[in-house]
Amino acid sequence: MQAELSRRSFLRASALAGGGLLVDFSVPVHAAQGAAVLTAFVAIDTSGAITIAARNPEMGQGIKTSLPMIVAEELDADWAQVRVEQADLDPARYGPQFSGASMSTMMGYLPMRQAGAAARDMLVRVAAARWGVAVAEISTAASVAHHKASGRSLPYAALAQEAAGLAPAKPGDLRLKSPEQFTIIGSRRGGVDTPKIVRGDPLYSIDTRLPGMLHAVFVGPPSPGAVLRRVDDAAARAMPGVKAVIPIQGVKAKGTFAGSVDSLTDGVAIVATNWWYAQQARDKLVLEWDESAAQGHGDAAYAARAKALLDAGGGKVAFKAGDAKAALGKAAKVISARYDYPFVAHNTLEPQNCTALFKDGKLTFWAPAQQPENGRKLVAQCVGVAEGDITVHVTRIGGGFGRRLMSDFMAQAGAIAKAMPGVPINVLYNRTDDITHDFYRPAGWHKFKAGIDQSGRLTAFTNHFVSFGPGEDPQFFANMAPFHMPEGLIPDIEMTHSVFPTIMPLGAMRAPTSNAHAFVFQGFLDEVARAGGRSLPALMLDLFTADKQFGETDKAGETPRSFNTARARAVVQKAMAMSDWGNVPRKPGIGRGFAFYFCHRGYFAEVVEVAVKGKAVTVRKVWAAGDVGRQIVNPLGAEAQVRGSILDGLSQALNGQKITIENGRVQQSNFHDHPFARIDRLPPVEVAFVPSDAQPGGLGEPALPPVIPALANAIFDATGKRLRSMPFAL
Amino acid sequence: MGGFDMAITLSINGAARSVDAPDDMPLLWVLRDELNMVGTKFGCGAGLCGACTVHMDGAAVRSCQTPLGAVGAAKITTIEGVGETPIGAAVQKAWVAVDAPQCGYCQAGQIMSASALLAATPKPTRTQITQGMSGNLCRCASYHRIMDAIELAAKETSHAG
């Protein structure tokens, strides 16, 4: 339905009346004055400069470059003449405008091609009419239309004004290129913002500066659900630079995203002429919070409760095939183990922040939101301004990783701005605010049993998963993927779960659910493989022997969701070949581990080589083979995503990342106690893409999950020590 | 209140800039909120991430840990001005050539640290690069390309020199 919506919306071509610029939101933002607007995504000015609108928020995943590349490809634009502008929020015009779940490429691939092809078709029709020749006789390249037979050519700039007056063709009638004709898709292109980034241009929300703007801190609840009982702000108000102290009453939102975890909490805003003044003044605030809601909520209490549930066994059946218990009884060998992982925080390097201006009853935002549309809904509910009166300019985002799928900072900025009409406000978290007011990757606990036969083949499998939820099932973000290996791969298998409630706000962390489950499942299967005298890749290939496609249901024209054993086999074999798996002589203190995972519609097999000395682990090299479909749009960006994902995963496992909680209060406060890898942990990472014929998928996530179990398995290989708990401690 | 009604003159990117702020205000917030020079970034406020790195008389310092009162007559260079120096320009060029940024938020700080490193050590070894850059966090882990960019810039500048 969303794909249909986007197709409908971009086909409203409109000519731009000279001077009437930017009044009509159907104009790509900042298209040059007098530019001809061909589709929602394409405007061409008289100098030949082409403006392409980028519809999804850019947070480092490269989508602001790769989607416009797709438009430019079908448009036959000269990429050197292309300017990319971030589109404001207008989903009726641009289609879905969120960045998350590696979905922007898969949802945009076809519509962006059609947007480019529609604009090209309009230009070609004008050229054909001018020259009195058939449309089919016209070719295009690098922003020029050619008529070979007569040797005539015209640049797009000369055709654009007239083309803008034509009605665009129906998407189904457009002829798209065949992949052999691609000159931009599949080529290595630098990020469109890179030259600006290296000069320090103001691109991010935190860089927004408007006349008369003030800076704010939002002092939020010390623990989730805390209620503000009393405020004494006299001393804070007297501090230098302070302009206002504004108590904000929380509003619980409904139905914006993922079970309404995203809300406006109680808090106090301090508004000052300089953020540092607001920050100084917060120490003078005297606040009384009622924190009774979070009493007893802590990571140690949670772990104890999970242990008791695992000890008790059972749980609600989530998936069952055959009779796993009977099969375990018949197995030649039974292997069992428990695994767990902690809460972790996102820590985007640009702290949460947002700018808002309330004027004449309308709110305008400059927001680093991964889901600006949900953000707008949240603001409407929490701040009481109708959605139609809210404009959202989407800024470049200084790191997302799922944190900015939530838009709490928009609600806060909106509430503060509404209290100070006419004054633009930037609300900015300090690092401690950011760590302690996150939507955390939840902890989880697993108990596994597996049976193998004489030859080491997997014959039975059970998993009891303990997680969080208010009822009988894990809540969103604390759940498991709807399909999880080895479901469908062996006849006798049972997956169960037990849950208990948490008050902690949970959210999506890059490769949500998978970032933890890959570790526990592939770590355990490595144990199983070794118990049977085999290696994990051999065990996985054995499970993938038969050509099968199962799991989630596919939809026509979409990147497949189902699991395809042939695609899985191909990446496993590639990773083995790249790393010369099994043929490298063993050396003391050196180990190698493998893992395979399928998530976010991508397939990745990875091999990690480590050297272990005492308690020190050095990652010597990583090999990664991935299949995300038939086409990598921008290999330069794609490789950066894979390498970044892999270092991110290693960082989670090796740098001691762990959020601990006491009575709802998060104990960590900055990068010293929730650390990330530095440049000194920089193994070479060799990346290979294994193309399949599937519709392309995204790359922001699927490369991350397997590196964590591959690392655990490598450390075992080197030391004989099995790591079943994250972060890793030797 | 007050106590900072005496304007201080700073030398930033070769220009004299007058600011009216207290001695204990970190240089970072002087730059960002007093002078609206927002290229220098805030990440941690505690000297842990390097996003706020600027040069003081050519040496890389964390501006979030540098009170205004400690700046005095020192020459401050920020990301907005570092391209005026031959090394800074070479570093920026190399950064574009390898397409180092992901989200890009850390990169101003990375570039400032890298250009100070190359000014002091024109042909750094990998170990020297690692040491010089380990105070700069990249949450997106763009470290492979940062390393490539520094090695490329070192090659270019040592050619030129």
Ligand code: FES
């Ligand atoms: S903001 Fe100064 S080191 Fe992080």
Ligand code: FES
């Ligand atoms: S590029 Fe995102 S923090 Fe470095």
